[in-house]
Amino acid sequence: MTAPPTAAPVIRTIAMPTDTNPAGDIFGGWLLSQMDMAAGSAATRRARGRCATIAIDAMEFLKPVFVGDEVSLYATLERVGRTSMRIKVEAWRRNRSEEHTELVTSGSFTFVAIDESRRPRPIPPE
Numbered sequence: 001m002t003a004p005p006t007a008a009p010v011i012r013t014i015a016m017p018t019d020t021n022p023a024g025d026i027f028g029g030w031l032l033s034q035m036d037m038a039a040g041s042a043a044t045r046r047a048r049g050r051c052a053t054i055a056i057d058a059m060e061f062l063k064p065v066f067v068g069d070e071v072s073l074y075a076t077l078e079r080v081g082r083t084s085m086r087i088k089v090e091a092w093r094r095n096r097s098e099e100h101t102e103l104v105t106s107g108s109f110t111f112v113a114i115d116e117s118r119r120p121r122p123i124p125p126e
Helices: 028-047
Strands: 011-014 051-061 070-080 084-094 101-113
Touching (some): 028 051, 028 084, 028 101, 070 101
Antiparallel strands (some): 011 070, 051 101, 070 084, 084 101
């Protein structure tokens, strides 16, 4: 891909020095947690309530993210079932002083809508 999705990102954040691994690179776990938050936000909006991550599939770390990069996370609803949904998340980086963006990570997240007792509940119709 050469351009990010046209929809607004769910999350936009800056990679900071505290987000690095011992080698000084942005920690993959930090990026994964940002992606999970973006997917969770999209899932909660669609389910109109609480949701829980039950699976992360097909993660691809394509390029590194560097300290100071602006990271934009885009979430797209791929499938809705009775109680679960799959959301594709793409992470794009942009050096703060440039306009060029590039896809750095993508993955599919599966969420289940849950009730107050943390039991699966039906996802309401749109």
